Structures are given as C-alpha cells and as structure tokens.
Amino acid sequence: MVEKIDHPVKKVAIIVAKGSIEDVYAGLIMANGAVMEGIEVKLFFTFFGLDAITKKRQNKLKTATVGNPAMRMPGGLPFPTLLGMLPGVEAGVSAMMKQQMLALDVPPVDEFLDMIVAGGGEIYACKLAFDMFKLKREDLSDHVIDVITVGRFYELAAGEGSQIIFT
Amino acid sequence: MVEKIDHPVKKVAIIVAKGSIEDVYAGLIMANGAVMEGIEVKLFFTFFGLDAITKKRQNKLKTATVGNPAMRMPGGLPFPTLLGMLPGVEAGVSAMMKQQMLALDVPPVDEFLDMIVAGGGEIYACKLAFDMFKLKREDLSDHVIDVITVGRFYELAAGEGSQIIFT
Amino acid sequence: MVEKIDHPVKKVAIIVAKGSIEDVYAGLIMANGAVMEGIEVKLFFTFFGLDAITKKRQNKLKTATVGNPAMRMPGGLPFPTLLGMLPGVEAGVSAMMKQQMLALDVPPVDEFLDMIVAGGGEIYACKLAFDMFKLKREDLSDHVIDVITVGRFYELAAGEGSQIIFT
Numbered sequence: 001m002v003e004k005i006d007h008p009v010k011k012v013a014i015i016v017a018k019g020s021i022e023d024v025y026a027g028l029i030m031a032n033g034a035v036m037e038g039i040e041v042k043l044f045f046t047f048f049g050l051d052a053i054t055k056k057r058q059n060k061l062k063t064a065t066v067g068n069p070a071m072r073m074p075g076g077l078p079f080p081t082l083l084g085m086l087p088g089v090e091a092g093v094s095a096m097m098k099q100q101m102l103a104l105d106v107p108p109v110d111e112f113l114d115m116i117v118a119g120g121g122e123i124y125a126c127k128l129a130f131d132m133f134k135l136k137r138e139d140l141s142d143h144v145i146d147v148i149t150v151g152r153f154y155e156l157a158a159g160e161g162s163q164i165i166f167t
Numbered sequence: 168m169v170e171k172i173d174h175p176v177k178k179v180a181i182i183v184a185k186g187s188i189e190d191v192y193a194g195l196i197m198a199n200g201a202v203m204e205g206i207e208v209k210l211f212f213t214f215f216g217l218d219a220i221t222k223k224r225q226n227k228l229k230t231a232t233v234g235n236p237a238m239r240m241p242g243g244l245p246f247p248t249l250l251g252m253l254p255g256v257e258a259g260v261s262a263m264m265k266q267q268m269l270a271l272d273v274p275p276v277d278e279f280l281d282m283i284v285a286g287g288g289e290i291y292a293c294k295l296a297f298d299m300f301k302l303k304r305e306d307l308s309d310h311v312i313d314v315i316t317v318g319r320f321y322e323l324a325a326g327e328g329s330q331i332i333f334t
Numbered sequence: 335m336v337e338k339i340d341h342p343v344k345k346v347a348i349i350v351a352k353g354s355i356e357d358v359y360a361g362l363i364m365a366n367g368a369v370m371e372g373i374e375v376k377l378f379f380t381f382f383g384l385d386a387i388t389k390k391r392q393n394k395l396k397t398a399t400v401g402n403p404a405m406r407m408p409g410g411l412p413f414p415t416l417l418g419m420l421p422g423v424e425a426g427v428s429a430m431m432k433q434q435m436l437a438l439d440v441p442p443v444d445e446f447l448d449m450i451v452a453g454g455g456e457i458y459a460c461k462l463a464f465d466m467f468k469l470k471r472e473d474l475s476d477h478v479i480d481v482i483t484v485g486r487f488y489e490l491a492a493g494e495g496s497q498i499i500f501t
Contacts, residue, residue: 005489005492006492006493006494007492007493007494007496008488008489008492009488009491009492009496009498012488012498015197015332017189017193017334018235018237019235019236019237020235020236020237021236022351022381022382025381026351026380026381026500029462029484030349030484030500032484033483033484033485033487033488034484034485034488036485037485037488037489039488046193047189047193048189048235048237048238051237061236061237062236062237063236064234064235064236064401067231067234067235067398067401067402068234068352068353068354068382068398068401069353069354069355069395069396069397069398069399069424069428070352070353070354070382070385070395070396071382090236094236100466101466104462104465104466106462128196128271128273131271132267132268132271149200150196150197150199150200150201151200151201151203151204153200154175154176154179154200154201154204154206155172155175155204157176157330158172158173158174158175158176158328159173159174160173160174161492162174162176162330163330163491163496163497163498164176164179164330164332165349165498165500166193166197166332166333166334166500167351167500182364182499184356184360184501185402185404186402186403186404187402187403187404188403213360214356214360215356215402215404215405218404228403228404229403229404230403231401231402231403234398234401234402235401257403261403295363295438295440298438299434299435299438316367317363317364317366317367317368318367318368318370318371320367321342321343321346321367321368321371321373322339322342322371324343324497325339325340325341325342325343325495326340326341327340327341329341329343329497330497331343331346331497331499333360333364333499333500333501
C-alpha cells in the first residue's frame with residue numbers, strides 16, 4: 001500500500017445537478033471517498049440538486065420509480081412503470097433505499113454533508129438555480145459557504161491534478 | 168479580484184447527451200460561464216442531446232414531469248407522478264420553466280448557442296448519434312462546425328488545464 | 335492527420351452510474367472511442383450501472399420510455415407519456431433501439447465489453463453498490479478485474495492527461 005502514485009488526483013470539483021436520492025448520493029459518495037483519500041473537495045449544487053442542501057428537503061429526497069428502467073422489485077423482477085406511478089409506491093421504495101444505505105453505513109444526507117465538511121470538503125450553491133427557485137439564504141444548510149456563479153466555480157476548480165465531475 | 172490562480176481551467180470539453188430542458192441548459196450554462204471567464208469551450212452534442220442543435224427541435228425542448236422526483240408544484244408541494252403523466256401538463260410545466268429562465272436573462276436555446284459561439288465556443292455533433300437518428304446536415308444548427316467521432320472529440324479535448332464535463 | 339497534439343488525453347476513468355440502454359452505451363462508446371485512440375481506459379460501474387456488468391442483466395437493458403421528454407415516435411412526433419407507461423411499450427422501444435445500434439455496428443453490451451477489454455480497457459465494480467444490491471462475485475461479468483472502493487478508483491484515475499468522466 002506504499003504504492004507511489006504518479007500525478008495523483010489532488011482535487012475534485014463535483015457538480016450535483018439532479019435531486020433524486022441516487023443522483024445526490026452518487027455525488028456525496030464521490031465527495032466522501034475523496035475526503036477520505038486526502039483529496040481536496042469542492043461540491044457545487046445546482047438545479048434540482050439544490051434540494052440536497054435545502055434544509056426542509058435534504059432528508060426527504062426520493063428515488064425515481066418511473067423513468068429508471070433499471071429499477072427492480074425486491075426479488076429482482078423488473079419494476080412495472082404502472083406500479084411506479086401509483087401514489088405511495090415512490091415513497092415506499094424511497095424509504096427502502098434509504099434503509100439499505102443506512103445498513104451499509106451511508107448516513108442520511110444532512111449527516112453525510114456533516115461528515116464531508118468535517119473532513120475539509122467545501123459546499124457551494126449555484127446562484128442561477130438559487131435565483132430560479134426563489135430560495136433564501138436561510139433555506140440552505142449552514143454548511144453552504146457561498147452562493148456562487150459558474151465562473152467562480154471554475155476558479156475554485158483550478159489546480160494541478162484537479163478533476164471536474166458532473167454527477 | 169486580481170487573485171492569481173494556480174493551474175487555472177483553460178478549456179472545457181462539454182458533452183451534452185440528454186435532451187430535457189434542464190439537462191441541455193446545464194450544459195449550456197456551464198459553457199457560457201466558461202466563455203465569460205475566457206475559458207476555451209468545445210461543446211459536443213450526442214444522443215438525445217442532439218435535439219438542442221436540431222433546428223426544428225431546439226426551442227421545443229421539454230422538462231421531464233415524470234421520472235424526476237425532485238420536481239415540485241408552484242407552491243413547493245411534491246409533484247404527483249399521476250399528474251405529470253397527463254397530456255398537456257408536461258407542455259405547461261415546460262413553458263413555465265422557460266419563462267423562469269427568461270426572467271433570469273437565460274435566453275432560449277438557439278439564442279444561447281448564438282451567445283456561446285459569439286464568445287468563441289465551438290459546437291460539434293456526434294457522428295454515431297447523428298447516424299442513429301438519421302439526421303441530415305441541414306437539420307442541424309448552422310453553428311455546428313462538424314459532425315465528428317468520439318476519437319476526434321478526445322483530440323479536441325486535449326490541452327493543459329482541460330476538463331471533460333459530461334452533463 | 336500527423337497533427338501533433340499538445341497535452342493529449344492519455345487516460346479516461348469513466349464512471350457508469352445509470353442502467354438505461356442509452357446511459358450505458360454513452361459510457362461504453364466513450365470508452366471504446368478512447369481505446370481506439372490508444373487512450374488508457376478504466377471503467378467503473380456503480381449504482382444501477384452495475385446492471386451492465388451483471389451477467390443476467392447486461393443484454394436486457396431497457397430504454398426509459400417515460401421521464402425522457404426527448405423520446406420520439408418512429409416518425410419524429412413526441413412520445414406521449416401515457417403510451418410510454420403501457421406494459422410492452424418499453425420492451426418494444428428498447429428492442430428497436432438495440433436494432434438501430436446493431437445497424438451502426440454497435441454490438442450488444444457483453445460483446446462491446448469484450449471489444450473494450452481486448453483493446454486494453456479495464457473494468458471495475460463499485461464495492462458500495464455491489465454490497466447494496468447484495469451481488470455475488472459470480473453474478474458479475476468475467477471481465478471485472480476487481481470490486482473496489484471509490485478511494486481506489488481515484489488512485490486508478492491518477493496520471494498526467496487523465497480525465498474522470500461521469501456518465
């Protein structure tokens with residue numbers, strides 16, 4: 001494990017643009033994995049991804065039970081679109097997915113952000129999406145350092161060994 | 168603001184692979200933000216993203232009212248899947264989203280591409296998707312420089328401080 | 335064609351996180367295009383993307399006939415959500431899309447992976463998603479080199495001229 005790595009990844013600038021559980025977790029897992037490796041992390045939430053840093057919504061994210069043809073029933077059978085559409089099913093499947101995450105030590109979104117920030121990760125909101133959704137600063141998680149433009153995001157993404165990751 | 172940036176982002180090679188309003192705008196906003204910072208921009212449209220550079224379709228993009236569990240009603244309540252499914256609702260929500268964009272000075276797709284190209288951004292179409300959808304060159308926006316392979320895209324993405332962003 | 339490229343893309347570390355045909359093919363096409371250019375390729379399958387390297391599922395991927403407002407009828411008309419919902423329609427459209435791919439010499443997923451691996455590409459599965467979906471090693475394609483953490487993925491993504499691409 002004392003493998004010397006040539007040109008290691010030193011920074012990840014992760015954009016979270018979608019608001020379903022699986023899309024948000026994909027971004028947070030990439031961020032947390034980086035923090036644990038000592039890689040610098042900048043998280044930029046935009047469009048529906050803003051839900052993940054909006055206090056009232058961040059722990060109520062849902063999974064898409066329609067529009068995801070890879071979704072499965074508990075036994076592994078395909079998940080019928082007509083079923084995914086029914087009121088209550090989306091909530092049920094979402095709850096099940098959150099429990100599976102917990103069983104694997106993946107915490108709820110707000111606690112996951114706590115962990116990432118404690119490890120040195122920085123959290124930003126996209127100004128354009130913030131204005132579009134008519135949010136107020138107090139709607140956002142206290143971890144949000146600033147509401148910034150895309151141009152400022154590119155400045156934060158600078159650096160040798162930096163990777164922009166759009167999830 | 169005379170902050171000197173180490174290893175700045177100098178080029179972004181942005182892939183737009185999806186055709187909903189929010190996915191296309193995500194790519195265009197990343198591109199426009201880069202142009203405004205003096206960053207070189209290459210935009211590569213593939214799969215359903217080709218709609219954004221297809222003349223007849225680029226200003227008729229729609230938002231996904233189903234399959235996006237983060238979608239909300241105007242007052243902030245969850246958007247029921249059964250409602251999103253009804254004919255007319257998708258068109259209504261899409262029109263509303265475009266108006267919100269306009270109110271924030273985000274132009275329609277064709278004008279947005281005009282702006283990006285005027286700022287030096289370059290636009291390419293993916294040959295494989297172009298063939299798959301049986302498009303003709305005249306179907307595409309006049310801004311399209313060429314219809315290229317993925318291999319050629321990687322060549323265009325070369326350069327120090329370059330970032331590939333798949334939206 | 336003897337164009338000398340400055341700072342060429344030398345490696346792509348591609349993350350496939352979604353399981354629909356179009357999302358999986360997007361990742362594989364980016365990977366194959368890289369292999370053909372002599373670019374080093376690491377493919378990392380996570381979340382629903384794992385279906386693409388799960389033996390029983392990799393050739394049964396489906397397209398999303400709902401939740402994709404860019405989806406079209408064969409003649410080019412919009413695809414009504416109510417139609418996409420009906421049992422059988424998703425399967426029919428998925429079969430049609432696979433045939434179009436074949437007509438363009440894009441092989442089925444398992445053969446496509448064969449090609450990428452034959453060209454030197456390496457395939458990895460995400461440990462977290464693997465555990466979450468309760469998979470066993472024998473469920474996965476024989477091409478999978480290892481089931482790895484996100485931290486290990488970042489190590490594999492290291493190198494000058496490397497690009498992380500999240501599809």
